[in-house]
Ligand code: DGI
């Protein structure tokens with residue numbers, strides 16, 4: 001990532017996103033950089049993924065559907081019913097085609113940042129977690145614990161976030177994307193296996 005390119009992208013996002021979303025975006029980039037330092041990942045790449053993760057968040061539900069249709073992005077039934085989920089897919093597309101990102105790890109992190117996916121890469125997990133714990137967030141329960149966990153056991157932080165998100169979605173009677181559930185089950189299983197392995 002070139003410093004200039006990052007500054008240009010920041011300027012464009014400042015124009016595209018509302019104030020709150022821009023502040024959140026900068027918070028995610030900053031937190032992703034800190035997590036990258038903690039886990040030995042490229043700080044520049046983490047910042048770039050954080051910067052762009054919500055680049056399609058400014059669109060209404062109908063615009064998201066319209067744009068996905070226009071760019072031939074596959075829309076699942078769950079996404080059609082809950083179009084805001086599409087800001088991740090459209091965001092990954094725009095990162096590539098509008099913001100010129102070629103790095104597939106960055107594209108993947110943007111693509112999977114809302115639901116997660118089983119067996120995420122380190123950058124996928126950094127963005128997934130940074131999105132939830134960035135300093136501007138305040139509403140989630142267990143935020144203090146999850147923030148601390150993020151810097152000691154990233155997979156466990158992923159599990160805590162998914163557990164609380166699923167609980168929240170159930171309470172709100174929202175449709176749960178099968179990917180969110182699959183991700184939770186995958187990481188729960190992986191943790192159990194690790195614990196069993198540790199005892200043996
Ligand atoms: O874009 P952000 O608000 O920064 O964060 P995000 O992309 O993680 O989106 C957060 C919302 O996504 C949050 O309200 C929970 C929701 N979400 C995550 N998984 C699912 C989901 N919503 C539905 N309906 N179904 C899911 O499986």
Ligand code: FE
Nearest residue numbers: 053054113114
């Ligand atoms: Fe998002």
Ligand code: FE
Nearest residue numbers: 024053054131
């Ligand atoms: Fe976000």
